[in-house]
Amino acid sequence: MIQVEGVSKLFPVYDKPSHRLLQMLSPARAKHRWFREFRALHDVSLDICRGETLGIVGRNGSGKSTLLQIICGTLQPSFGSVRVQGRVAALLELGAGFNPEFTGRENVYLYGTVLGLTRNEVEQRFEEIAAFADIGDFMDQPVKNYSSGMYVRLAFAVAVNVTPDILVVDEALSVGDEAFQRKCFARIDRIRDEGATVLFVSHSAGIVTQLCDRAVLLDHGELLVTGTPKFVVSRYHKLLYAPPERVESLRKTIAQEGERSEETHENVLVGDDPNLLPSDRDDEQLVQASRRPTSDAGDEDSHGWLDEGLEPKSTVRYDTRGALIGVPHLETPGGRRVNVLRAGDDYVYVYRVKFTESMERVRFGMLIKTITGLDLGGGASSLPAHSLSHVQAGQEVDVRFQFRCMLDTGVYFLNAGVLARLGEGETYVDRLIDAAMFRVMPQPERLGTGIVDFSVRSQVHIVDSKEVGA
Numbered sequence: 001m002i003q004v005e006g007v008s009k010l011f012p013v014y015d016k017p018s019h020r021l022l023q024m025l026s027p028a029r030a031k032h033r034w035f036r037e038f039r040a041l042h043d044v045s046l047d048i049c050r051g052e053t054l055g056i057v058g059r060n061g062s063g064k065s066t067l068l069q070i071i072c073g074t075l076q077p078s079f080g081s082v083r084v085q086g087r088v089a090a091l092l093e094l095g096a097g098f099n100p101e102f103t104g105r106e107n108v109y110l111y112g113t114v115l116g117l118t119r120n121e122v123e124q125r126f127e128e129i130a131a132f133a134d135i136g137d138f139m140d141q142p143v144k145n146y147s148s149g150m151y152v153r154l155a156f157a158v159a160v161n162v163t164p165d166i167l168v169v170d171e172a173l174s175v176g177d178e179a180f181q182r183k184c185f186a187r188i189d190r191i192r193d194e195g196a197t198v199l200f201v202s203h204s205a206g207i208v209t210q211l212c213d214r215a216v217l218l219d220h221g222e223l224l225v226t227g228t229p230k231f232v233v234s235r236y237h238k239l240l241y242a243p244p245e246r247v248e249s250l251r252k253t254i255a256q257e258g259e260r261s262e263e264t265h266e267n268v269l270v271g272d273d274p275n276l277l278p279s280d281r282d283d284e285q286l287v288q289a290s291r292r293p294t295s296d297a298g299d300e301d302s303h304g305w306l307d308e309g310l311e312p313k314s315t316v317r318y319d320t321r322g323a324l325i326g327v328p329h330l331e332t333p334g335g336r337r338v339n340v341l342r343a344g345d346d347y348v349y350v351y352r353v354k355f356t357e358s359m360e361r362v363r364f365g366m367l368i369k370t371i372t373g374l375d376l377g378g379g380a381s382s383l384p385a386h387s388l389s390h391v392q393a394g395q396e397v398d399v400r401f402q403f404r405c406m407l408d409t410g411v412y413f414l415n416a417g418v419l420a421r422l423g424e425g426e427t428y429v430d431r432l433i434d435a436a437m438f439r440v441m442p443q444p445e446r447l448g449t450g451i452v453d454f455s456v457r458s459q460v461h462i463v464d465s466k467e468v469g470a
Helices: 017-025 027-036 065-074 103-115 119-133 135-140 150-159 178-193 207-210 229-240 243-260 262-271 282-288 465-470
Strands: 002-013 036-048 053-057 079-084 088-093 166-169 197-201 214-219 222-227 324-329 346-355 359-369 376-382 388-391 396-406 410-422 423-442
Touching: 002 065, 017 027, 036 065, 036 079, 036 222, 053 065, 053 207, 065 079, 065 088, 065 166, 065 214, 079 282, 079 410, 088 150, 103 119, 103 135, 103 150, 119 150, 150 178, 150 229, 150 282, 150 396, 166 178, 166 410, 178 197, 178 207, 197 207, 207 229, 207 388, 214 229, 324 410, 324 423, 346 410, 346 423, 359 396, 376 388, 376 396
Parallel strands: 053 197, 053 214, 088 166, 166 197
Antiparallel strands: 002 036, 002 079, 214 222, 324 346, 346 396, 359 376, 359 388, 359 410, 410 423
């Protein structure tokens, strides 16, 4: 659907407003004297298939919006080429394509025409657009009086009702309330299920991993890496939280990883590890194992056992800044090490932190994620106001988080993090992504569905015919 080949985009930067005029008046050979070139994109190549949902992540100023504008045709590349097949509906900026003096109704017709609909087609879809936007009487008010949330409601309502072949969303949904965001994501899912291609820019790791089939990481205008959302988001976070002096070397490391094929990343994270995609045979073995005597820890200890081969292959460590997390693992409350758990039992997530520098205001955290990288939940050792006031260099701290496993059968990953006050704010001094992994064993007798078991209890009552008559 979209083919981007060797695209670069250069913008002129002027030190003074007068230099823009001087450039215009200068002969061609002297025009370069009056401006500096800012390279927003550099030699970006990317193929996007029909029906694919692609997430684009990167720090502010990395070129994400510029790339989307070139794909949509609102900017022309300085070098390279872009081929797009099909109707594109884009949400690049709030109110882009709106006339502020027009009413919402008038802008629906204007924006719909810009997106390729005829007036009759807009009239046929107007009621659906108005219902989705849900802005009431403001539909007949000038959009210059709209709030930012009303802007995006109306723009999104038009964009998703033109039946696009390609939908482009650039962080526009972040201004909507939770109910509207949920409605938008449901509509994006429907558009995707109908075979449309979706390009999605967001700083939210959870949204990218949940919505997208594939992701790319842009930084300083360069495409550093492409792969599964979980893999790309982990590299993005590592780059985002790296100390300034380490950023450049880290960019090179990530770029070198990006030279490997996307299939290689897929195999590293999924294909080569049978624990991540368990077969029915493995499940049957685990069911049998769950019925064995657990240990000498006693009947009150949690069930579960240790699978030596169940080790994560996707662990990512942030740059350490005076602290080092070691030996993250799970235990039963009785102290027995496990990584195959039984739903409903209590377990303890344990790791040790060694400090090589003295720290102020230290606290610790953990997070449980799905195999796709979706954050399920976690916890912190304390509120910021109640953190450890001081930890000396050379000290070690044992951290323990007890939790109840209320998860359905599957494989899950654990993060570990150490926060401390550096300068004015709190920041990570060490963090491990996919530090440990565990498996929840199958229990056919459980009635819970979905990822999290909420201990739902049901009541079913057959109504007697006499009761019905009464």
